[in-house]
Amino acid sequence: DTEVTQTPKHLVMGMTNKKSLKCEQHMGHRAMYWYKQKAKKPPELMFVYSYEKLSINESVPSRFSPECPNSSLLNLHLHALQPEDSALYLCASSQARDRRTYEQYFGPGTRLTVT
Amino acid sequence: GNSVTQMEGPVTLSEEAFLTINCTYTATGYPSLFWYVQYPGEGLQLLLKATKADDKGSNKGFEATYRKETTSFHLEKGSVQVSDSAVYFCALSDWGNDMRFGAGTRLTVKP
Numbered sequence: 001d002t003e004v005t006q007t008p009k010h011l012v013m014g015m016t017n018k019k020s021l022k023c024e025q026h027m028g029h030r031a032m033y034w035y036k037q038k039a040k041k042p043p044e045l046m047f048v049y050s051y052e053k054l055s056i057n058e059s060v061p062s063r064f065s066p067e068c069p070n071s072s073l074l075n076l077h078l079h080a081l082q083p084e085d086s087a088l089y090l091c092a093s094s095q096a097r098d099r100r101t102y103e104q105y106f107g108p109g110t111r112l113t114v115t
Numbered sequence: 116g117n118s119v120t121q122m123e124g125p126v127t128l129s130e131e132a133f134l135t136i137n138c139t140y141t142a143t144g145y146p147s148l149f150w151y152v153q154y155p156g157e158g159l160q161l162l163l164k165a166t167k168a169d170d171k172g173s174n175k176g177f178e179a180t181y182r183k184e185t186t187s188f189h190l191e192k193g194s195v196q197v198s199d200s201a202v203y204f205c206a207l208s209d210w211g212n213d214m215r216f217g218a219g220t221r222l223t224v225k226p
Contacts, residue, residue, distance in 0.1 A: 004158075042204055042216035043159070056213070090158050100147045100208050101166045106158040 003027075004107035006091050012113045015081060021110045023074040023091030031097045032074040033104065034066060035090040043090055049074060050097045081114045088112075117142045121205050121217035128195055128224050136190040136220045138179075138205035146207040148172075148181055148188040149214070153202045162190075162203070195224045 004025045013019050023032065031050050035043035048056035049068040057066075063085075065077040074091055088111050092104040122137040140146065147166040151159040163172030168183035179190045188205060205217040 006158075040219070040221075042219050045213065048213065092159075097213075100145070100210050101164075102208070103147075103149060103161050103164055104208075104214055105161065106151075108158045 004091055004093055004105050006089075006107035006110050008110060009108065010111045010113075012115060013078065013081065014115055015083075017081075018077070018079045020078065021076040021089055021091075021112075023076075023107055024072055025093040025105070026072055027093065027095075027105070028071075029093035029095055029105075030071060031094045031102075032068065033092040033094075034074065034076055035092065037088040037090055037109070047076075048097070055097065078112075081112075083114050086112055086114045117144075117146065117207055117209055117215045119205050119207055119215055119217035121203075121220050123218070123220070125221040125223060128222070130197055130224055130226050131194045132224075134190070134192040134195045134199075134222070136203055136205075136222070138188045138190065138217060140186050140188065140205075140207050142186075142207060142209055144209045146209045148179070149206045149208065150177070150179055150188070150190050151204045151206060151216075153204065153219075155201070159204065195222070197224045197226055200224045 007022045034046040037043045046060045047066040052068045067075040088109045090109045091107040094102045094104045118141045149164045150162040152162045163174045165172040165181035171180045177192045202219045
């Protein structure tokens with residue numbers, strides 16, 4: 001099973017709302033990633049977790065707050081977003097970060113619209 | 116730093132035509148190379164990969180060969196189908212496994 005699941009599939013939120021995106025994998029992977037993808041652009045890395053610890057934060061605004069409750073789950077908490085944050089948010093996982101040969105497996109994404 | 120350059124699209128082909136999407140890379144180390152495909156409204160799917168020089172990755176009729184001497188990883192398919200219409204991303208991964216993506220090439224195949 002090489003599946004990464006993400007919920008919800010679509011999310012519309014106002015600028016004062018608080019919401020969370022969820023990601024889950026059951027492949028035993030120890031690295032998990034959040035990406036942001038704008039239309040007609042490649043994914044941009046936001047956060048990397050390795051063995052449940054935050055390894056990389058690519059200078060993401062604090063209105064995005066990641067959480068890794070256990071090795072299978074990854075959350076992205078959203079608060080006070082701006083309309084320019086509207087995008088497809090992709091979660092990915094890989095076996096680990098210690099080998100260049102490991103591919104990343106992506107979920108289907110959450111389409112976020114901020115109104 | 117590491118980077119990936121893909122041919123600009125969009126690319127429009129007729130069904131059964133030959134496909135080539137060019138990809139070149141710059142890396143300080145010895146990266147692994149990947150092609151991902153993204154269908155409309157979906158996430159990225161791994162299409163193929165190669166981890167060392169002269170390796171050929173292949174899947175679903177698509178092929179790409181890791182050419183260290185030309186720092187290239189061009190994607191090819193002998194006969195495209197309408198169902199191959201998608202955006203294709205070339206990517207590399209070096210130590211630390213953080214992926215660097217090219218800009219993406221949109222392919223449209225017409226019947």
